[in-house]
Amino acid sequence: MAASPDIANSPHAQPASAVMRIAGLSKRYGEQRALADVSFDVRANEVLGLIGPNGAGKTTLLETAAGILPAEAGEVLWRDVPLPQAHRRNAIFYLPDRLRVWESQFVVSVVEFFASVYGRDPGRVGETIRLVGLSPVLRKRIGALSKGYGRRLMLTLALLTPQPVLFMDEPFDGFDLRQTREVMRVLRDVARHGRSLLVAIHQLVEAERVCDRFVLLADGRVRSIGTLDELRTRSKQPSGSLEDIFLALT
Amino acid sequence: MRSPETAAPRHITTAPLLRKELREITSGRALWTMLLVLCPLVGYSFFQAAALYGEASASARDSPVLASGLSPLDGVLVPSFGALYLGVTLLFPFVAIRTLGHEKETGALRLLVQLPYRMASLIAAKLGAISVAWIIASLPALTVLAIWAALGGHLYAPETLNLLLGHLLYGLLVGSIGLFAAAVSDSAATAAIIALAFTIGSWILDFGLAGQPGLLDWFSRLSLTHTVRTFEQGLLSVSLLLGIAAAIIGFAALATVWLHPGQQLLTKLVGSLITVAVIAGALALSSQIRTSIDVAEDRRNSFPAADQRALAELHQPLIITVHLVPEDPRYVDLRRNVLSKLQRAVPDVTVRLAVGAQTMVGGTSDEAYGDVEYAYGASSARSRSTSHREVLPLIYGLAGKPLPPPIPGQDYPGYPLEASGALPLAWFFGALPLLVVVAWWWTRRAPRIPRYLSQEGGQL
Numbered sequence: 001m002a003a004s005p006d007i008a009n010s011p012h013a014q015p016a017s018a019v020m021r022i023a024g025l026s027k028r029y030g031e032q033r034a035l036a037d038v039s040f041d042v043r044a045n046e047v048l049g050l051i052g053p054n055g056a057g058k059t060t061l062l063e064t065a066a067g068i069l070p071a072e073a074g075e076v077l078w079r080d081v082p083l084p085q086a087h088r089r090n091a092i093f094y095l096p097d098r099l100r101v102w103e104s105q106f107v108v109s110v111v112e113f114f115a116s117v118y119g120r121d122p123g124r125v126g127e128t129i130r131l132v133g134l135s136p137v138l139r140k141r142i143g144a145l146s147k148g149y150g151r152r153l154m155l156t157l158a159l160l161t162p163q164p165v166l167f168m169d170e171p172f173d174g175f176d177l178r179q180t181r182e183v184m185r186v187l188r189d190v191a192r193h194g195r196s197l198l199v200a201i202h203q204l205v206e207a208e209r210v211c212d213r214f215v216l217l218a219d220g221r222v223r224s225i226g227t228l229d230e231l232r233t234r235s236k237q238p239s240g241s242l243e244d245i246f247l248a249l250t
Numbered sequence: 251m252r253s254p255e256t257a258a259p260r261h262i263t264t265a266p267l268l269r270k271e272l273r274e275i276t277s278g279r280a281l282w283t284m285l286l287v288l289c290p291l292v293g294y295s296f297f298q299a300a301a302l303y304g305e306a307s308a309s310a311r312d313s314p315v316l317a318s319g320l321s322p323l324d325g326v327l328v329p330s331f332g333a334l335y336l337g338v339t340l341l342f343p344f345v346a347i348r349t350l351g352h353e354k355e356t357g358a359l360r361l362l363v364q365l366p367y368r369m370a371s372l373i374a375a376k377l378g379a380i381s382v383a384w385i386i387a388s389l390p391a392l393t394v395l396a397i398w399a400a401l402g403g404h405l406y407a408p409e410t411l412n413l414l415l416g417h418l419l420y421g422l423l424v425g426s427i428g429l430f431a432a433a434v435s436d437s438a439a440t441a442a443i444i445a446l447a448f449t450i451g452s453w454i455l456d457f458g459l460a461g462q463p464g465l466l467d468w469f470s471r472l473s474l475t476h477t478v479r480t481f482e483q484g485l486l487s488v489s490l491l492l493g494i495a496a497a498i499i500g501f502a503a504l505a506t507v508w509l510h511p512g513q514q515l516l517t518k519l520v521g522s523l524i525t526v527a528v529i530a531g532a533l534a535l536s537s538q539i540r541t542s543i544d545v546a547e548d549r550r551n552s553f554p555a556a557d558q559r560a561l562a563e564l565h566q567p568l569i570i571t572v573h574l575v576p577e578d579p580r581y582v583d584l585r586r587n588v589l590s591k592l593q594r595a596v597p598d599v600t601v602r603l604a605v606g607a608q609t610m611v612g613g614t615s616d617e618a619y620g621d622v623e624y625a626y627g628a629s630s631a632r633s634r635s636t637s638h639r640e641v642l643p644l645i646y647g648l649a650g651k652p653l654p655p656p657i658p659g660q661d662y663p664g665y666p667l668e669a670s671g672a673l674p675l676a677w678f679f680g681a682l683p684l685l686v687v688v689a690w691w692w693t694r695r696a697p698r699i700p701r702y703l704s705q706e707g708g709q710l
Contacts, residue, residue, distance in 0.1 A: 067512040068360050085512055089364045101358035102270075104277040108699055109270075116266035117365055122702040129703055138703055139696040157361070 019044050019196055020083075020091065020165055025074030027057075027064050027220075034060040035220045038074070042165055042198055047191050049211030050200040051246060057220040058200035059097065062167045065198075066094035093161040097169035097200075099154050103143030107134065107153055110142065114160045125160065131186060132156045147174040155183065159190065166190065169200045184210040208242040218250040262366050264375060271349065271379035280348050281383050282690040284341040285390070286683055291333040292390040293678020296397070299329035300671030307666030317664035321548055323409050326398055328482045331417055334391040335478055338384070338421050339452075343445035345383050346428025349376045350505070351438035363510050373429060373506045377498075380425035384418065390682060391417070397674045404665035406547040409484045416481020419494045423477060424449060426501035433505040449474060484546025492536035500529030542594055548662035553591050556654040557642055561595040564626065564649050568592070568599045571623040576603065583636035584622065591638065592645075624648060 018041035027035040034057050042048055050058050063069040065076055067088035076083045078091050102110055111134070115125045129135055132152045137145055145153065151174040158166060171187065172180045187210060191197055201207040207214065214231060216223040224231060228245075232238055235248040275281060303325040310316035353359040362372060399405055424445075431444035452474040480490050507513075507521035544551040552558055570589065574581040592599050604618070621632045624641070626648040633644055646653055 063360075063512075066364070068363070070512055070514045089366070093364055094360070096357055096360050099357050099361070101353070101356050101361060102274065103356070105270075105273055106697055108697055108703065109273060111703070112700075113266050113270045117262070117367075119261065122700065126702040135703070138699050161364075 017044060018042065019079060021077040021080070022061075022065050023075050023077060025061065025064055025076075026072045027060055027069065028072055033220050035064065035071070038217075038220070038222050040215050040222060040225050042196050043213075044196055045191050045194060046212040047187055047197045047199060047210055049207040049214045050198060050217060051204065051207055051214050051242070052200075052202070052217035052250075054202060056217045058202075058217060059169055060220075061217065062094055062169055062198065062200055063096075066092045066167055068094060068096075089163070091163055092165045092167055093158060093163040094167040095154055095158040095169065095171070097173060100142065100145075100150050103141065105142055106138075107140055107142060107145070108138040110153070111138070111156060111160070114157050118160060118162055120160055128156055128159045132159065133182075148176070148179060151175060155186070159186075164194070165196045165198065167198045167200075170202065171199055172201065172203060172206050180206060204242045204246060214242065216246055216249055224249045264367070264371055267365075267367060267371065267375045268378055271375045272382060274352075275345065275349055275379045275383050276386075276693045278345075278348050278352070280341075280345045281386060282686060284337060284345055284387055285686050287341065288334065288337045288387060288390045289678050289683045289686065291337060292330060292394060293675055293682075295333040296326070296330040296394050296678070297671035297675050299326045300398075300401075300669055300674075304668045304670065307668045310664070310666045314663075317666045318548075318662055320664040320666045321546075321662075322398065322404050322665055322667075323406070323413065323482075323484060323546065326403065327394070327405075327410065327413055330394045331391050331413060331482075334388055334417055335420065337387065338417070338424055339449045339474075340446075342384070342387065342421060342424050343428040343431070343449060344442060345387070346380050346425040347432045347438055347441045347445060349379055350429055350432035350509075351435070351441045354432065354436065355438060359509075359511065363512070369506045369509045370503075373433075373502050373509060376429060377422070377426060377502055380429070381418075381422060384421035384425065388417065388421070390678065393677070393682065397677065401667070401669040401674075403667050403669065408545040409547055412481050412484065412486050412545045415486075416478045419481075419491075419498070420474065420477045422498050423474060423494055423501075426498045426505070429505040430501040430508075433508040483551065484544065484548075485542055485551045486545050487542040489536050489539040489542070492539065493533050496529055496532040496536060500525060500532075503529070540593060544594070549660075551591065551594065553595060553638055553642065554656060555660045556657045557638075558595050560646065560651060560654040561592070561642075562597065563651075564596050564598075564645075566598070566627045566649075568596050568645065569625040570599065570601045571604050571625070572601065573604045573618045573621045573623070580620065580636055587636055588638050588641050 020042040021039070022042070023039050025035055025038040026033075038057075038061055040048075050061065052058050060069065064071040064074075065088075067076075067085040070085075076088060076092075083091060111125065111129065114120075115122075129138070132155050134149070134152050134156050137149045137153075140149075142150070142153065151171075155171065158168065168187075172183060175183055184206065187197055187199070191212075199207075199211065201211075208228065213225065213227050215225050216231070224234060226234065228242065231242075231245045231249065232240055235245045237244050237248060240248070303320070303322070306320055306325070307317075310320055350359070353362060363369070365372075367375075395405060395410065427448045428441070428445045431441040431448075432438065435441040435444060452472075455470050455473040456475050458470075477490070477494055480487055503525045504522055507525060508518055513521075542551075549555070553561065570592070572581060572584065572589075574584070589601055593601070618632075620634050622634065622641075623630055623632050624645055626645065629648040631644050631648055633641060635641055643653055
């Protein structure tokens with residue numbers, strides 16, 4: 001596998017206009033508050049990192065915004081127009097973390113299922129398979145895949161979907177260092193080709209390398225939003241890492 | 251509102267979804283295990299039924315009267331298909347639950363609900379796969395028909411198809427209950443408990459409440475076993491047919507309401523209430539339909555053909571007042587031998603129960619207890635008989651009609667057959683299970699990789 005380009009120093013896409021706005025999203029699990037009045041924009045062609053420690057509410061935020069979980073309050077707007085829960089799947093595809101689905105099925109069957117549902121042409125499917133490196137396991141059952149190949153399959157499915165916004169929960173889990181850098185390159189490519197990505201990441205080093213902007217989340221609240229430079233200014237740490245900034249702002 | 255246009259595919263077909271559901275249901279162990287259990291179960295039931303039928307046939311060798319009582323429907327088909335009923339009741343819920351419960355447990359449902367299908371389409375595809383699963387599961391019972399015919403046994407197509415229809419509807423009903431149970435539960439284990447509460451609960455309703463007075467009797471009629479019983483008796487009831495269809499659609503609709511994890515609980519509850527109300531209305535309407543067809547070759551659900559024709563010409567209301575409690579065996583006899591047949595034959599007939607319930611000591615204060623009063627036009631008459639041979643002449647008398655002459659050649663001849671079911675045991679205990687294992691293995695083969703996917707590559 002070829003070494004990836006230096007993602008950290010690559011010129012990230014310039015922030016463009018917001019395509020989606022999450023406004024005042026709140027969610028409780030019984031007495032426990034999971035999200036409190038969460039609001040931010042997702043811009044066109046950007047990789048937006050959702051940063052927070054375990055239990056910060058990242059997964060809950062992704063699931064409520066995608067309409068997979070009901071929210072107590074708040075809304076999602078698509079180009080300033082409210083997007084009801086039932087219509088969100090037209091705009092967003094959400095790839096949950098640690099999925100190992102349809103284990104008795106073969107990899108090729110599930111890939112073909114997604115491709116036929118979305119009417120993807122064979123060339124596009126083949127290209128995606130090769131891009132993600134899924135070819136060696138196409139005839140394997142999903143239940144027999146290693147953790148890494150399981151993640152590649154899920155990434156393939158997400159890449160076959162056409163929604164303009166892609167939510168991904170911990171996309172680098174299960175990949176080694178080299179694979180992680182390749183996934184980063186794939187995600188950057190996806191963003192460059194027209195999709196916006198909201199990516200929940202708890203590994204801050206990876207997040208710093210792949211994301212254009214960051215939403216810092218702690219205890220279900222948004223603590224800060226911005227590019228790395230903006231966050232450095234806000235935290236008064238001109239050369240601080242994302243980790244330093246996160247600790248300073250949360 | 252303006253929805254993102256770029257993502258929604260313009261032409262959505264359900265074919266990929268249906269193919270995926272079929273692969274899911276056939277790649278799991280539940281269906282094949284059920285099939286393997288059913289092979290010997292159906293086989294032994296058939297063996298026993300054929301043996302008993304053979305013994306009865308031997309006794310009837312020189313007696314046409316005894317032979318006329320030998321119906322393959324009662325003697326062979328119903329007992330053999332009884333094993334299928336048992337399997338569907340106890341095992342099929344697990345097959346149905348797997349189609350959804352497994353996806354809920356693994357998180358696949360979170361991907362599925364994001365696909366561009368309506369929730370109803372997702373459930374319909376699963377119900378379609380469950381229907382195919384029922385057909386596969388019923389193969390041992392279906393081979394009974396072929397074996398019985400090969401042994402020289404008689405099959406009357408209308409009653410046989412009617413029996414198959416009854417079992418299919420029962421299978422779909424159990425399947426839709428399984429889907430509903432999986433939709434409302436977080437785990438497959440909870441779903442199994444809910445589904446079995448319906449199926450095994452029906453047996454409790456049957457054994458515990460049947461024949462009890464009042465509300466308990468009404469509850470006993472909710473038993474799922476009624477679904478099959480009427481079809482086993484060779485009766486195709488439009489009311490029952492529509493009622494079961496409404497129940498299947500109702501459970502599937504409830505499963506649809508509860509499918510999406512992103513719906514608020516209140517929305518689901520309101521949706522459920524509306525669904526239940528609509529289905530209850532449909533059930534109430536269907537229960538008003540009296541049309542039914544006696545498809546049994548021996549016409550057990552009808553009077554002799556001459557009487558059927560004569561009774562169809564009684565255009566005035568026939569009012570029957572029964573001075574019996576519902577749980578009285580005489581009422582059960584009267585209902586089976588006379589009332590249900592009259593309700594099918596006479597255009598306008600009303601049956602009233604004059605006695606509501608038995609007294610504490612088991613008797614009743616009604617002096618006319620045991621009487622059945624028949625009123626037609628201005629005339630009326632009483633009888634205590636539960637046989638149509640006495641009741642019909644009485645009704646003809648009230649209507650001023652002569653007794654209709656019997657139509658010759660209408661008697662059911664009976665179909666005795668002294669065949670041994672021992673040889674077919676080898677099929678059910680050996681060849682068929684082997685075929686099932688081979689079919690199972692065949693479904694587990696890795697598919698071919700299309701050329702456009704087979705080129706090596708990959709970056710990760």
